[in-house]
Amino acid sequence: MELRSKLTLGDKVEQTVLHIILIFCTLSALLPFVLLIMSSFTDEQAIRLAGYNFWPAKWSLYAYEWLFVANLDGIVRAYGLTILVTVIGTTLSMLVAPMLAYALSRRDYKRATLFSFLVFFTIIFNGGMVPSYMMWTTLFGLKNTIFAYLFPNLLFNGFLIMIMKNFFQQNIHPALLESARIDGAGELKIYFRIVMPLSLPILATIGLMVGLAYWNDWVNGLYYITQSKMYTIQVTLNQILLNSQALAAMGSAVPTLPLPSNTVRMAIAVVGTIPILLLYPFFQKYYVKGISLGGVKE
Numbered sequence: 425m426e427l428r429s430k431l432t433l434g435d436k437v438e439q440t441v442l443h444i445i446l447i448f449c450t451l452s453a454l455l456p457f458v459l460l461i462m463s464s465f466t467d468e469q470a471i472r473l474a475g476y477n478f479w480p481a482k483w484s485l486y487a488y489e490w491l492f493v494a495n496l497d498g499i500v501r502a503y504g505l506t507i508l509v510t511v512i513g514t515t516l517s518m519l520v521a522p523m524l525a526y527a528l529s530r531r532d533y534k535r536a537t538l539f540s541f542l543v544f545f546t547i548i549f550n551g552g553m554v555p556s557y558m559m560w561t562t563l564f565g566l567k568n569t570i571f572a573y574l575f576p577n578l579l580f581n582g583f584l585i586m587i588m589k590n591f592f593q594q595n596i597h598p599a600l601l602e603s604a605r606i607d608g609a610g611e612l613k614i615y616f617r618i619v620m621p622l623s624l625p626i627l628a629t630i631g632l633m634v635g636l637a638y639w640n641d642w643v644n645g646l647y648y649i650t651q652s653k654m655y656t657i658q659v660t661l662n663q664i665l666l667n668s669q670a671l672a673a674m675g676s677a678v679p680t681l682p683l684p685s686n687t688v689r690m691a692i693a694v695v696g697t698i699p700i701l702l703l704y705p706f707f708q709k710y711y712v713k714g715i716s717l718g719g720v721k722e
Contacts, residue, residue, distance in 0.1 A: 525588035
C-alpha cells in the first residue's frame with residue numbers, strides 16, 4: 425500500500441504505457457496461433473471465399489479427417505519415433521553438454537581458453553552440407569538409422585554451451601568448490617552433488633531448447649532418411665504436405681470431395697506444434713530465470 429501511495433502521476437502513466445506495450449506484444453504472439461487453429465477447423469470453400477478469420481464462417485473437420493484417416497498408421501508411428509528421439513537426444517545432450525560447459529567455466533583449467541575458442545569457432549563456421557553428409561553417411565554410417573536424428577547438428581550446440589558456461593561462472597562460486605575439496609569430495613561428486621543441483625534453471629532452459637530442436641527437426645530426416653518407416657512426425661507431415669500440394673496441382677480424382685489444400689496445411693501445423701507447446705508452461709519459470717542468468721557475462 426505504501427508503494428502504491430508513493431507512485432507519482434508520471435510513474436502511473438509509464439506503467440500504463442508499458443502494460444499496453446506488453447499486451448500488444450502478447451497478442452502479437454498469441455493471435456497467430458489462434459488464427460492457425462481456427463483456420464484448421466474452417467471449411468475449405470469458406471476460406472477460398474472469405475479468407476482466414478478468427479471465427480470460421482463454416483466449421484469443418486475434413487482436414488483432420490483427411491490427415492488422420494489416410495495417414496493414421498504413419499502418423500502414430502512417427503509420433504512414437506519423434507518422442508523417442510526427443511527424449512534420448514535431450515537426455516544425451518543434458519549429460520554431455522553441461523560437462524563441457526562446466527570444464528570451460530573453471531578458471532583453474534589451463535586449456536579452457538583454447539577449447540572455448542574451438543566451441544565458439546563452431547558457432548560461426550561449419551564444413552558445409554556436402555562434407556557433413558559424406559562424413560555422417562560414409563564415415564559413420566548413420567543413414568536410415570535413429571542416430572541420424574540424434575547426432576548431426578543437434579547433440580552439441582556451441583551457443584547453448586556458451587550460455588551454460590556463463591551460468592556456471594556467474595553462479596558457482598570457486599570458494600564453494602574449494603570447500604567441497606577440503607571436505608574430501610572428488611570432481612565427479614562435486615559436479616553431480618553440488619554443481620548440478622544449483623544449475624536446475626539453466627538445465628531446464630537448455631533442455632527445453634534442445635527438446636524443441638529435436639521435436640521440430642526435419643532437416644536431418646530429409647538428408648539422411650529415405651525409408652518411410654523411419655520418418656519422424658515433422659518429416660511425415662512435410663511429406664503429407666508435399667503430397668497434398670501435388671494432388672491439388674493435378675486436380676482431385678473425386679470432384680465431389682475436393683482436397684483441403686489450405687486447411688490441411690493449418691492442420692499439419694497444429695498437429696506438429698501443439699503437443700510441444702503444451703509442455704512449455706511447465707518450464708516457463710525455469711526458462712526465464714535460466715536464460716537471464718546464463719546470458720550475463722562479466
